[in-house]
Amino acid sequence: MTYLDDLNPAQRAAVLHTAGPLLVLAGAGSGKTRVITYKIAYLLDRCGAEASHILAVTFTNKAAEEMRQRVARLLGSESSTVLPWIGTFHSFCTRLLRRHIESLGQGYTSDFSIYDEEDQLRLIRACSRELGLDEQQLSPRAIQARISRAKSRGLTPADVREDPEWTSTPERALMLALFEQYEHRLRAANALDFDDLLVKAVALLRQEARLRARYRAQFRFILVDEYQDTNRLQFELLLLLAAREGSPGEADSERHVCVVGDPDQSIYRWRGADLQNVLEFERHFPNTRVITLDRNYRSTKTILAVANALIRHNTDRKEKVLWTENEDGPPVGYYPAETAEDEAEFVVERIRAHLVQDPQARIAVLYRTNAQSRLFEEACRRAGVPFRLVGGFSFYKRAEVRDILAYVRLALNPWDDESLRRILNVPPRGIGQKTLEALEHLARAAQLSLWDALQVAVIERRLPERTMESARTFLQLIGRLRACAREGTIADVFRMALYETGYVQALRERTLSSSDPLDAENRLLNLEELLSAAAEADERGERLREFVDRAMLVADTDEYDPTAPVTLMTMHSAKGLEFPIVFVVGLEDGLFPHARSSTDREELEEERRLFYVAITRAQRQLYLTHACARRRHGRLAPTTPSRFLKELPRDLLQDLSLTERAPIDRSAHNGFFDPSLAPATRLSRERGQTSSLHPQASARSPSRERGASSPFREGARVRHPLYGVGRILAREESGAQILLTIAFPGIGKRKFVEGLAPLEIIS
DNA sequence: TTAGTTCCCATTTTT
DNA sequence: TGGGAACTAA
Ligand SMILES: Nc1ncnc2c1ncn2[C@@H]1O[C@H](COP(=O)(O)OP(=O)(O)OP(=O)(O)O)[C@@H](O)[C@H]1O
Numbered sequence: 001m002t003y004l005d006d007l008n009p010a011q012r013a014a015v016l017h018t019a020g021p022l023l024v025l026a027g028a029g030s031g032k033t034r035v036i037t038y039k040i041a042y043l044l045d046r047c048g049a050e051a052s053h054i055l056a057v058t059f060t061n062k063a064a065e066e067m068r069q070r071v072a073r074l075l076g077s078e079s080s081t082v083l084p085w086i087g088t089f090h091s092f093c094t095r096l097l098r099r100h101i102e103s104l105g106q107g108y109t110s111d112f113s114i115y116d117e118e119d120q121l122r123l124i125r126a127c128s129r130e131l132g133l134d135e136q137q138l139s140p141r142a143i144q145a146r147i148s149r150a151k152s153r154g155l156t157p158a159d160v161r162e163d164p165e166w167t168s169t170p171e172r173a174l175m176l177a178l179f180e181q182y183e184h185r186l187r188a189a190n191a192l193d194f195d196d197l198l199v200k201a202v203a204l205l206r207q208e209a210r211l212r213a214r215y216r217a218q219f220r221f222i223l224v225d226e227y228q229d230t231n232r233l234q235f236e237l238l239l240l241l242a243a244r245e246g247s248p249g250e251a252d253s254e255r256h257v258c259v260v261g262d263p264d265q266s267i268y269r270w271r272g273a274d275l276q277n278v279l280e281f282e283r284h285f286p287n288t289r290v291i292t293l294d295r296n297y298r299s300t301k302t303i304l305a306v307a308n309a310l311i312r313h314n315t316d317r318k319e320k321v322l323w324t325e326n327e328d329g330p331p332v333g334y335y336p337a338e339t340a341e342d343e344a345e346f347v348v349e350r351i352r353a354h355l356v357q358d359p360q361a362r363i364a365v366l367y368r369t370n371a372q373s374r375l376f377e378e379a380c381r382r383a384g385v386p387f388r389l390v391g392g393f394s395f396y397k398r399a400e401v402r403d404i405l406a407y408v409r410l411a412l413n414p415w416d417d418e419s420l421r422r423i424l425n426v427p428p429r430g431i432g433q434k435t436l437e438a439l440e441h442l443a444r445a446a447q448l449s450l451w452d453a454l455q456v457a458v459i460e461r462r463l464p465e466r467t468m469e470s471a472r473t474f475l476q477l478i479g480r481l482r483a484c485a486r487e488g489t490i491a492d493v494f495r496m497a498l499y500e501t502g503y504v505q506a507l508r509e510r511t512l513s514s515s516d517p518l519d520a521e522n523r524l525l526n527l528e529e530l531l532s533a534a535a536e537a538d539e540r541g542e543r544l545r546e547f548v549d550r551a552m553l554v555a556d557t558d559e560y561d562p563t564a565p566v567t568l569m570t571m572h573s574a575k576g577l578e579f580p581i582v583f584v585v586g587l588e589d590g591l592f593p594h595a596r597s598s599t600d601r602e603e604l605e606e607e608r609r610l611f612y613v614a615i616t617r618a619q620r621q622l623y624l625t626h627a628c629a630r631r632r633h634g635r636l637a638p639t640t641p642s643r644f645l646k647e648l649p650r651d652l653l654q655d656l657s658l659t660e661r662a663p664i665d666r667s668a669h670n671g672f673f674d675p676s677l678a679p680a681t682r683l684s685r686e687r688g689q690t691s692s693l694h695p696q697a698s699a700r701s702p703s704r705e706r707g708a709s710s711p712f713r714e715g716a717r718v719r720h721p722l723y724g725v726g727r728i729l730a731r732e733e734s735g736a737q738i739l740l741t742i743a744f745p746g747i748g749k750r751k752f753v754e755g756l757a758p759l760e761i762i763s
Numbered sequence: 764t765t766a767g768t769t770c771c772c773a774t775t776t777t778t
Numbered sequence: 779t780g781g782g783a784a785c786t787a788a
Contacts, residue, residue: 430764
């Protein structure tokens with residue numbers, strides 16, 4: 001009974017309740033995730049449940065992995081228990097469809113490709129061009145968002161004809177045509193976009209009664225975390241797998257569905273998350289037991305009071321107040337910086353102070369948009385504070401990685417026109433725009449895939465002689481890659497996609513003679529990493545398709561490393577995480593709440609919930625900062641503090657600009673000051689902040705200090721994973737970065753960015 | 764016809 | 779700040 005003692009009575013009740021539907025509604029940090037985790041352990045440990053009977057759904061892959069580890073820890077090392085399937089809805093659907101999509105009878109094969117947002121945008125552009133639409137008028141992004149929202153509600157182009165969001169638009173005929181074309185092309189490409197993964201899984205289970213019965217019998221325990229942000233289709237899936245069907249022979253009483261969520265933390269309605277899933281849960285699952293948890297274990301009383309005060313400003317909610325036995329803790333730090341650069345300096349200086357005090361501290365900097373990360377990255381780099389950046393530049397979303405993946409995806413699915421289009425002339429092989437257009441024309445006329453069109457064009461000699469040669473070589477290349485995909489290891493396939501395609505060769509040439517050798521350098525490194533990832537997957541015994549699926553489904557947040565001392569990420573990515581120290585930055589109207597979500601009341605309330613999520617990530621110390629002036633479109637413009645700040649209790653906030661010695665090194669900012677800053681300076685003076693608050697504008701020379709603290713001195717020997725051992729020839733500043741020129745024997749000189757490149761000092 | 768360059772745009776959040 | 783489209787040189 002040991003681990004059950006870690007739970008309070010309400011939590012324990014939730015864990016012990018294992019028959020029938022259960023809805024756990026609870027505030028931030030009240031132990032919802034803990035309930036799910038413990039319940040899995042309890043089911044395996046005490047209820048004799050088989051791992052295969054349990055389906056646990058989390059919001060991200062990373063959360064899934066963490067949960068798996070926690071469950072394993074609870075069960076103890078002595079148990080060699082197989083763990084249940086824990087993952088996101090999307091990965092669950094992927095698995096289901098890889099196995100059964102052919103029964104759906106819509107022409108898909110189990111080799112279907114998964115199209116992520118980038119693929120979708122390319123496809124939409126292609127459709128747009130084909131229909132002769134004006135891109136200015138209908139931005140591909142907007143179309144993609146709208147199509148996705150419709151699909152996540154389970155709507156088809158036919159349904160959408162009646163939908164107000166669509167019929168009210170002036171371009172509705174065009175939009176509709178585009179939607180239809182998009183769907184048509186996806187199907188022809190044997191490809192599913194993210195929404196399709198859910199759409200088709202629902203269709204499959206709805207249509208195939210036997211399959212449904214089989215999975216209903218298997219997954220007798222279904223647990224869903226972050227339930228408040230599930231969409232319509234995910235709810236449908238839940239209904240199909242777990243709602244009472246009334247067919248005899250089914251032991252519904254033994255069936256258990258447990259969903260946990262917090263309506264105040266619903267921050268994904270903009271992409272179709274539907275709170276109706278929570279509100280109507282009890283209607284769809286009769287005899288639901290509802291348990292609420294309101295004791296917070298995460299944050300100090302102060303932080304919690306601030307969070308509670310904020311969220312009360314939402315009208316569209318059920319009142320619920322969290323409490324805690326934790327100590328009061330320090331006041332929430334508030335710092336209005338003059339400029340966004342100053343804000344970053346302040347935050348990083350504070351981080352440094354915290355890390356000196358407690359090297360184990362885990363600190364998060366949370367912002368509204370990914371673009372805001374840059375200043376904090378630079379400030380960290382300048383100060384020598386190591387950090388992890390989550391999101392924005394996911395490894396598997398980098399262009400070079402996507403290019404190589406496109407080769408592999410094309411090898412796996414010959415109908416995958418988007419992948420083919422992507423790499424047909426990458427690296428340049430003389431099959432350019434005109435040839436592609438000719439091929440597309442042929443494909444359309446003969447109802448062929450682009451791949452088949454290419455083959456036909458070669459066989460029937462429909463291309464100019466020069467192009468013929470390249471096209472033939474290309475066809476053979478993909479043919480070999482395909483054979484390799486069938487028989488070789490994952491690493492073999494990627495090696496072939498890297499080298500035989502000439503991709504690496506082209507990049508190597510660019511490291512020698514191009515405008516941006518550093519960029520080419522970094523790309524080569526990323527590809528090297530991709531190859532290692534492939535080799536690791538081989539070692540785990542993974543299949544090529546699993547590896548590629550995982551690459552397509554990785555989310556930004558999946559890169560989060562819980563042991564990193566400093567993490568930079570969006571507030572959205574921070575959902576479900578916790579940190580002793582949290583900085584919420586950029587609290588300015590227009591940024592947060594974002595200008596595009598400030599007018600509509602519902603959208604504004606979602607922004608407020610987002611702030612609530614951000615605040616409640618903090619365990620001990622919370623900082624709120626903003627800048628009084630910030631560069632936008634390159635121009636420095638004054639800003640207004642976020643309206644949300646006014647909603648927080650004054651007495652719990654401490655204005656650090658009044659008491660704090662400003663840790664800002666003025667000398668570093670000379671270049672930034674220009675006349676347009678004047679209003680902002682005045683603004684901050686009115687707050688009692690004067691330039692005398694910056695007495696530290698000492699002669700501290702940042703570059704010298706950096707030089708002294710860095711181990712990367714000229715003459716030092718370093719090891720690089722790709723090039724081996726070399727010697728540092730030069731170390732120079734270039735903007736915010738420091739460039740190292742390193743000579744490798746037998747290879748030559750290479751340039752790297754200090755702190756970015758995987759360099760290791762050899763003493 | 765292709766490849767490289769310049770210019771110009773818009774710019775939230777993400778499974 | 780970067781990606782994409784239009785433009786231009788080979
Ligand atoms: N009964 C308990 N005793 C001690 N600590 C607890 C207890 N319940 C939860 N905690 C701790 O409180 C913190 C928050 O728990 P958890 O992440 O499960 O909450 P949550 O409700 O999922 O949070 P959020 O909704 O903010 O994601 C964790 O650090 C967890 O270990």
